[in-house]
Each structure stands twice: as structure tokens, then as C-alpha cells.
Amino acid sequence: MNLWRLVTREIRYQKLNFLLGLLSVAAATGVLVAVLTMLRSHDMRTREILAQKQERTEQEMAKMKDDYRIIMKKLGFNLLILPAAQDLKQYYASGYVTEDMPEEYVNTLAGAGLMTIRHLLPSVERKISWSEQGGLQVILAGTRGEVPLTDRAPKEPMQVAVAEGEVVVGYELARSLKLRAGDSVMLLGQRFTVAGIHGERGTRDDITLWIDLATAQRMLGLQGRLNAILALKCLCAGNELSQIRRNVAAVLPGTQVIEVDSKVITRAEARERAGAVAKTALEAERENRAVIRAELEKFASWLAPVVILGVTLWVGLLTWGNVRQRRREIAVLRAIGISAGQVLKIFLSKALMLGAGGALIGYFAGLAAGTASGELSGGPAGALTLFSLTMLLSVLLVATVLCVLASWIPALMASSQDPAEVLREE
Amino acid sequence: MLRIREVSKHYEKNGATVKALDGVSLSVKPGEFVVVRGPSGSGKTTLLLLCGALLPPGSGEVRFDGADVYSLSPNQRAALRAANVGFVFQQFNLIPYLSVLDNVLAPSLAKPDPRAAQRAAGLLERFNLSERASHFPAELSTGERQRVGLARALLNRPRLLLADEPTGNLDDENAQVVLSSLAGFAADGGAVLMVTHSRQADTYGHGTIHLMRGKIVTETAEEGH
Structure with a gap:
């Protein structure tokens, strides 16, 4: 027990x-x-x-990183080629180029055979007072569309040139002046037909008037001159901006290159x-x-x-x-x-x-x-x-x-x- | 073996003092069977519990083998009971959830002994309970229950048996069995102190003490005791 x-x-x-x-x-x-x-x-x-x-x-x-890599490969950089004398501080502050350079630069670049350059858009632009609209401050831009690269097969142009006698109007200008496609407007004593109205961009483009390059050069007293060459989708190994700059400087010594509106940046931000x-x-x-x-x-x-x-x-x-x-x-x-x-x-x-x-x-x-x-x-x-x-x-x-x-x-x-x-x- | 001298025990009950024992002295020697008789409330059970080292007296002394029992610690008194004292109760007080065998073995919890099981078997046989070993108390007759109680009291080979009206609930035949067992224990050299109303016990006892209101009123003894 x-x-x-x-x-x-x-x-x-x-x-x-x-x-x-x-x-x-x-x-x-x-x-x-x-x-x-x-x-x-x-x-x-x-x-x-x-x-x-x-x-x-x-x-x-x-x-996303892979996509980014592919997009970069496809898109490359958007470059703005400016006269070497252009003060960049002034350009960034005002939003337009004040200096100019010879128009043949664009042809020189197009014929240089640079593999890094894909599309070239020459332009002139000035801030003007639109006397016919009560002295309204606008930017007048002249463009002739894409310059074909001489060593490549011709492609669909990335930007269509504005035809002579026509004007493309920025959103804000069209809205405030009640302009519509087909309207007739006077600009610095010359008549233009409104070919189109741009959608709202929230940039200086909203107060810009686009006409063809030759007419603009004439109206602005800049015959044979350019303010800028826009080079789109520039490519190079590793997408190094410095490499592109070196390539452009070798062909056009009197210029400087800056990166603008790069979609790559936007993609990276996204x-x-x-x-x-x-x-x-x-x-x-x-x-x-x-x-x-x-x-x-x-x-x-x-x-x-x-x-x-x-x-x-x-x-x-x-x-x-x-x-x-x-x-x-x-x-x-x-x-x-x-x-x-x-x-x-x-x-x-x-x-x-x-x-x-x-x-x-x-x-x-x-x-x-x-x-x-x-x-x-x-x-x-x-x-x-x-x-x-x-x-x-x-x-x-x-x-x-x-x-x-x-x-x-x-x-x-x-x-x-x-x-x-x-x-x-x- | 057991000697009590001038022992008194008073209780307070409803604001009044009840003298359960009042200057009682007695002794029980080995081989002696002492019967204590008296009416209800005369102090018989108090005397028994006091002798069994369970109830300290108010005054006087209780000695077992010459040692003052109540100068011992509670654990020492428990050990003294386990080794020397066996209790037999009128209501048997068997543990209801233990079998007959386990009830008999219960005292071995207090005094572990490897031969306890063997002794328990012997006691069951002696009291004609071998066939009931695995039964529970509720399955036994009153006579059988008291015999289990007796066997339990004897397991640790006590020297003193204290029996509180052990035949109170038994018929004559079973009462004779219990009384003769107690007498047999005394004959074998043990001491028995039994309180009872029964006159039947007088024939077995060597001496009878009459208690009345806590006092011994008469004391008779057989010759030679």
C-alpha cells in the first residue's frame, strides 16, 4: 500500500x-x-x-528592371544640340534658345554616320510679341521635321513637318484665342491657316506656334541658321551620355549637348x-x-x-x-x-x-x-x-x-x- | 505500558464548561483487557482518544512506556500510534473506496513494512475474510466490516488496542467474535482498553472501570490483575 x-x-x-x-x-x-x-x-x-x-x-x-533595360535599349536618350555659346542658365530660366548656329550642322550630323544618332529635328525659335493678338507673348518655333540620316534606309519620320502657310497652335493659345483647326490667323503680317491644335501638355508648348522652318527663319531674320537640333532615341553602348557627347563634339565642335525629355528618366521614375x-x-x-x-x-x-x-x-x-x-x-x-x-x-x-x-x-x-x-x-x-x-x-x-x-x-x-x-x- | 494520572479534559459548549474527564487515573499493563463502562457523555470516548495520543489533556499526564505522550511532537505521536496503537471503532470507519485487503493494509502507509501484505493475508484468513479480500466495505455485512476493522487495527502488531464500542452495532454472535479476538490479543501479551455500554464485555475483561460525569466511580479487577 x-x-x-x-x-x-x-x-x-x-x-x-x-x-x-x-x-x-x-x-x-x-x-x-x-x-x-x-x-x-x-x-x-x-x-x-x-x-x-x-x-x-x-x-x-x-x-520592371528588365523592361527598363529593354526600353532603354529601344528608346535611348533624347538630346538637344545647342550652339556652344548658349548660356544654359539662361536657357533653363527662359525655356528657349537665344543663340544660333549654321543650318548645315544638321546635314553634317546626318551625314556623319554616327550609330548613336537616330532621328534629327532642326528648329529655330524665339519669344515674340504677337502684335495681331494685342502683343501676346508667344514662342514661335520653326521646324522642318526629321532630317533623313544619309547612311540609313529612310524610315517613317518621327515628327511631321508643318506645311508652308500653316500653323500648329499650342493648347493654351488656342483656348484663350478660341482658335480651331481651319481658322485663318495673321502672324507678324503673314496669314496662316490653323492646321491643328496640340493637346494640353502643361509646358511652354501650350503657348507655342509651330510653322515650317524656312518661313520661321525668314520671319525671325535667321536665314540659314538654327537654334537647336533635337536628336531623338540616341543609342550607344551602355547608354552613356558622355559617349554620345564625345561623338557629337567630334563632328560638331561648335555645339554642346544636353539631355532633354528623356523617356528613360520617366520610366525609371515610374x-x-x-x-x-x-x-x-x-x-x-x-x-x-x-x-x-x-x-x-x-x-x-x-x-x-x-x-x-x-x-x-x-x-x-x-x-x-x-x-x-x-x-x-x-x-x-x-x-x-x-x-x-x-x-x-x-x-x-x-x-x-x-x-x-x-x-x-x-x-x-x-x-x-x-x-x-x-x-x-x-x-x-x-x-x-x-x-x-x-x-x-x-x-x-x-x-x-x-x-x-x-x-x-x-x-x-x-x-x-x-x-x-x-x-x-x- | 499505559499510565494516565489525574487527567482532566474540559470542553466549552454553548458558553458552559463540560467536564469530559475530571482527574482520572488508570493504567493498562501488557496482557490486560480493561473495560470502561458508563452512560453516554460520561467521557469514555474522550478517555480513549486521550490514551491514543490524539487528544491532549487539559491537565494531568499520559505516559506510554514511561514517556510523556503529549511532550512529543505531532509527528512523533503519529509514529507512536503507527507503531504501538491499534484503533477499533463502533462505526468501523473503513475507507469506502479501498478493498478489504487495502483497508487492512492502510496502516502500512504510516509504517511501511515489506511483510505487511503477508501479514494482511494472514489476518484475513484468521478473521474468515479471505474470500472478501477484493470486496469493498459497502458489500460487507456489519460483522464482516468490524472484523476488517479488527484486522486493520492488528496489522502493525500494536501493543495497545483501543476499542470504542466495537460491539455496539453487532449482533451477539459477531460481538462474541470481536470480544474473543480482543481477549485473544490480550492473552498474547497485548493491552486492550475498551469502552462500551455492553455488560457482555465484562466476562472478557480483566477489570472494569465505571465512568460517570468524567470521574471514575467504581473500579473492579479480576484476581491477579
């Missing part, structure tokens, strides 16, 4: 009492483990989602913006998941103390009831020589078994419930992923300690009970 046998026999005899305690410990443990498992499941799912999003973003970024958007989306997802987790945590933070307190009181009450019920038995055990310490051990051993048994059942029930309600795939595979030995051991430890603590006072009452008082009641 030993204490273990006595305890197990009593448990078997008082099945309902023990079962009630076991179920309450299991339920409390199960609820807590389920919530913790859901949190764990949420964390694992969050890692999965963020990793997937990260991977997708990286793939998209890589694709790519950066797309990257930023992807990162923002990733961050938003992370924040969203953090909010859900915080809600779960908040729920767990009030649930845990309520459940722990509840089950502690309940186990304490059950033990107290058990002690009251076994008063005579305790008195007899004391009479036959069992010490107070042994009586304490009897009740605490029972509490230990209650805690350990309840925790074990509760852990696996909670794991199953948490897996089923969690965000990872359910079933045995999900439960196996979410199983945590540390959590199991912690739950076992906490539940047994709590049950022992809850039973401590009733067990102490049992051990300090006066056996003579009970036996005298006989």
Missing part, C-alpha cells in the same frame, strides 16, 4: 468529482492553448503572406514609384496583419486571467468539497498513524494529477481547435506544424502549479484537521 494507490483508488471512486475538475482544467487550458495556437497560426500565416508578397514584389521589380507602391502595399499588409494580431492579443490578454482565476477558484472549491467529504477518512488515517504531512501529500498529489491530466487533454484539444480556427490549413498536418513542445511543457507546468496552489489551502485544512474532534462525533 502506498499513497499513490490510495490517491488513484479515491479518484476512481469519486469519478465525477475528479472528472469535473479535469474537464474544467482541460477547458481552461484548451481555451488558452486555442487562442495561443491561433496567434501562432496568425504569425506563421503572416510570415507566409509577407514572404509571398515580398517575392512577388521582387519578381515585379526584376521584371519604376521607382511602382517599387514604392509595392513596398507601401507590403507595409500596409504588415500593418493590417499587426492590427489583427493586436486584436487577438487583446482578447487573449483579458481571457487568460479570467480563465486562470476561474479555474483556480473552481479547483480550490472542488478540493475543499473533497476535504469536507473525507473528514472522517482523514481522522481515521491520522488515528492509524498517518502524519499531517502525508495527508497534505494525498490532496496535493490529487491536485497534481488533475493539473497534469487536464493540461494534457486541454493542450491537444486546444491545439485541434486553434488549428481548425486558425489561418493555416487544418487537419493533422496543420496541427503538426503548430505543435509546440515548449508550449506543451509550459502549459503542463503552469496548470499543475496552479492546481497545487488552488488545492493548497483545502489540503492544509485537511492536514491540520483535529482527528479527535471528528472521532468524538461518532
